[in-house]
Amino acid sequence: MSDSEPLVVEGRAWMFAEDNINTDLMMPQTVFAKPLEEQLRHVFATYRPGWLDQVKPGDVIVGGRNFGTGSSRPGSLLLKRLGVSALVAETINGLFYRNCINYALPAIECTGVRDLVLEGDIVRIDATRGVIENLTRGKGLTGKPMPEFLQAIVRAGGIMERLRAEGYF
Amino acid sequence: MxxxxxxxxxxxxxxxxxxxxxxxxxxxxxxxxxxxxxxxxxxxxxxxxxxxxxxxxxxxxxxxxxxxxxxxxxxxxxxxxxxxxxxxxxxxxxxxxxxxxxxxxxxxxxxxxxxxxxxxxxxxxxxxxxxxxxxxxxxxxxxxxxxxxxxxxxxxxxxxxxxxxxxxxxxxxxxxxxxxxxxxxxxxxxxxxxxxxxxxxxxxxxxxxxxxxxxxxxxxxxxxxxxxxxxxxxxxEAFEPADSDPDAEYxxxxxxxxSKLRPYVARPDFIPHNTIPVAELNDHVAIDQAFVGSCANGKLEDFCVAAQVVKGRKVAPGVRMIVTPSSQRVLTEAVRRGYVETLLEAGAIVTNSTCGACYGGHLGVLGPNEVCITSSTRNFKGRMGHPSARIYMASSATVAASALAGRISDPTPYLGDRV
The missing domain is CATH 3.30.499.10 (Aconitase, domain 3)
Incomplete structure (x- = not known):
């Protein structure tokens, strides 16, 4: 079970750099009672039409301030299922951050990241050290590392994997 | 420390x-x-x-x-x-x-x-x-x-x-x-x-x-x-309050x-740094729906002030005013005190207690391009219905005053004699 989720990833960057990108843009209320497959067809669909056809497994998201503000609906799960391999944002809403951990999506905060990266750049994110490197432009920044306690949850594959292992489900 | x-x-x-x-x-x-x-x-x-x-x-x-x-x-x-x-x-x-x-x-x-x-x-x-x-x-x-x-x-x-x-x-x-x-x-x-x-x-x-x-x-x-x-x-149940220490760090x-505050309103889509005094809208924003409700503002105080504002008046033609209590207890007390009757006579709709319209689920979903003034919790794009709907947020008093005027209005003229 351990080490199954990589905490150092390399991928193509998508910029969602506006402040206050919210959960409802990822998972509109019209679909949150629907099956996962249907939810996946609505991620950022009104905010950024066409993005769903372009995002590829391994891509990373670069966000602005207060990324993921809003409700407890797990937008992080949908990003993960679309293949997004990590999130780095100027700042991340606390509930959204917890859901990143819960669903095993590596996430870090890094001041200045939205000026470090242009869309399509290849970046390497090391959540254990809080480091983001822009491999396309040869520059980098250090933000806040993911605490070891939380790294362990992500490595285990998220909360449900742990609870299953402990016999609760 | x-x-x-x-x-x-x-x-x-x-x-x-x-x-x-x-x-x-x-x-x-x-x-x-x-x-x-x-x-x-x-x-x-x-x-x-x-x-x-x-x-x-x-x-x-x-x-x-x-x-x-x-x-x-x-x-x-x-x-x-x-x-x-x-x-x-x-x-x-x-x-x-x-x-x-x-x-x-x-x-x-x-x-x-x-x-x-x-x-x-x-x-x-x-x-x-x-x-x-x-x-x-x-x-x-x-x-x-x-x-x-x-x-x-x-x-x-x-x-x-x-x-x-x-x-x-x-x-x-x-x-x-x-x-x-x-x-x-x-x-x-x-x-x-x-x-x-x-x-x-x-x-x-x-x-x-x-x-x-x-x-x-x-x-x-x-x-x-x-x-x-x-x-x-x-x-x-016993409990032990936790106040902050005088030398806590902030x-x-x-x-x-x-005492210096005035009625405020949030403009659509998000709240932080997106709020202004209601008076600054200059009565320019026409509305389709006025909603009082949610966990934040479906309380007895909200029924009380909404009833005070609309008492003896009518909701503007073309506007629907929806009032949703935050609990069965609130609704029961609002009925007992006559607030519900006042609201109904003004042409408002009073629903059962639910998160309903606040999350765009039911009992007040917004259609394309509609404008809502709400005292509920959240004004994200698409929160209360269609993504093209525009959601302004204010107190229940401002919502009620706006329902009467058909546009977002300062409730102060209705509240002068309030104690």
């Missing part, structure tokens, strides 16, 4: 050691609140629970069920409480919106930790409780193990002074705070100062609830005599003179 309210409560629940911002602690959770949406068909059900006495189940979002799926989920919830012996169960007609149910029944108590899978769970901070929303899977973990982790956050202190004028409510105070402080993600909000004692409990609850819209981790008030007297009237402090 002393501790803030949140640091102190996290410390007490994690073995008593000193807690500083950045520390990760694993805490015992006192109250675990589950809502109808977490019981959808196919949702995983645990084999065993930590302690059914800690668990509270409230059906609030999609009630009465507007869809077959919602009805099926609520049947699963009823089976769950029977199977596990959960006694604190608030079915339709017996509760209301979870945060209001928790506050009015003394479930969230000073010094305690509460979790719920709804982002406005910080509401219970009004009673000095460290409460926050958690994702649905994390709620399963807490139901199973009774514990979860917290990373102690730095705290932003908000000091209130003075007495609010008659045209200013908890929502206006919050919207003013949103203008000066903006988003506080990664921080707690801690309210205090000499102005707290003059704030009604309903206003405190509005402020704590709305903390979610500034991305606060927790949004706590001190437990003063007013809060403690109320809680002792509804519960026998990341920032905002000092707000309540």
């Amino acid at each position: 002393g501790m803030t309210m949140a640091e102190k409560i996290l410390s007490r629940h994690s073995g008593g050691g000193r807690v500083r911002p950045g520390d990760i602690v694993v805490c015992e959770v006192d109250k675990i609140v589950q809502i109808d949406l977490t019981f959808g068909p196919g949702a995983p059900m645990p084999k065993r629970l930590v302690d059914p006495r800690k668990i509270v189940v409230v059906l609030d979002h999609a009630v009465p069920a507007p869809t077959i799926g919602a009805a099926a989920g609520q049947s699963i919830a009823r089976k769950f409480i029977k199977d596990f012996g959960v006694e604190k169960f608030f079915d339709l007609g017996r509760g209301g919106i979870c945060h209001q149910v928790v506050l009015e029944n003394g479930i969230a108590l000073p010094g305690q930790i509460l979790t719920c899978t709804d982002s406005h769970t910080c509401a219970s901070g009004a009673f000095n409780c460290v409460a926050r929303g958690m994702g649905p899977q994390e709620m399963l973990q807490i139901m199973c193990t009774g514990k979860t982790w917290y990373q102690a956050a730095p705290t932003v202190r908000v000091i209130f002074r003075g007495l609010k004028p008659a045209n200013v409510f908890g929502k206006d105070i919050f919207l003013h705070l949103a203008a000066v402080a903006g988003s506080v993600e990664g921080h707690n909000l801690e309210f205090g100062g000499p102005g707290v004692s003059g704030l009604p409990l309903d206003d405190r609850a509005t402020l704590s609830t709305m903390g979610a819209e500034l991305s606060a981790e927790f949004a706590t008030f001190p437990a003063d005599d007013k809060a403690i007297t109320y809680l002792k009237s509804v519960t026998d 990341a920032a402090t905002y000092d707000i003179d309540l």
Whole structure:
């Protein structure tokens, strides 16, 4: 079970750099009672039409301030299922951050990241050290590392994997 | 150096050691609140629970069920409480919106930790409780193990002074705070100062609830005599309040003179740094729907002021005014006091208690390009219906005044004789 989720990833960057990108843009209320497959067809669909056809497994998201503000609906799960391999944002809403951990999506905060990266750049994110490197432009920044306690949850594959292992489900 | 309210409560629940911002602690959770949406068909059900006495189940979002799926989920919830012996169960007609149910029944108590899978769970901070929303899977973990982790956050202190004028409510105070402080993600909000004692409990609850819209981790008030007297009237459970130490350290402090505030409004799509005095809209914004309701503002005080504003008047032609109580108890009392009759005579619709229109679920969903003024919790694009609808947010007084005028209007002329 351990080490199954990589905490150092390399991928193509998508910029969602506006402040206050919210959960409802990822998972509109019209679909949150629907099956996962249907939810996946609505991620950022009104905010950024066409993005769903372009995002590829391994891509990373670069966000602005207060990324993921809003409700407890797990937008992080949908990003993960679309293949997004990590999130780095100027700042991340606390509930959204917890859901990143819960669903095993590596996430870090890094001041200045939205000026470090242009869309399509290849970046390497090391959540254990809080480091983001822009491999396309040869520059980098250090933000806040993911605490070891939380790294362990992500490595285990998220909360449900742990609870299953402990016999609760 | 002393501790803030949140640091102190996290410390007490994690073995008593000193807690500083950045520390990760694993805490015992006192109250675990589950809502109808977490019981959808196919949702995983645990084999065993930590302690059914800690668990509270409230059906609030999609009630009465507007869809077959919602009805099926609520049947699963009823089976769950029977199977596990959960006694604190608030079915339709017996509760209301979870945060209001928790506050009015003394479930969230000073010094305690509460979790719920709804982002406005910080509401219970009004009673000095460290409460926050958690994702649905994390709620399963807490139901199973009774514990979860917290990373102690730095705290932003908000000091209130003075007495609010008659045209200013908890929502206006919050919207003013949103203008000066903006988003506080990664921080707690801690309210205090000499102005707290003059704030009604309903206003405190509005402020704590709305903390979610500034991305606060927790949004706590001190437990003063007013809060403690109320809680002792509804519960026998013992509790130990946690006030902040005089030498606690804060990341920032905002000092707000309540007597200087005016009615505020948030413009559509988000709240932080997006709020202005209502008067600055100059009556230019025409509306289709006026909504009073939600966990934040479907309280008795909201019924009272909405009824005062519309008494003997009529909702403007072409506008629908919808009023949704935050609990069955609020509705019952609003009927008893005649507020509901006044609202109905003015042409408003009064619904059952539910999260309904606030989350765009039912009982007031917005169509394309419609404009709504709401006293509910959130104004994101698409929150209350179609993504092209525009959602302004204000106090219930401003919502009621706007319903009469057909455009967003300052309620002050209706509130002159208010005591």
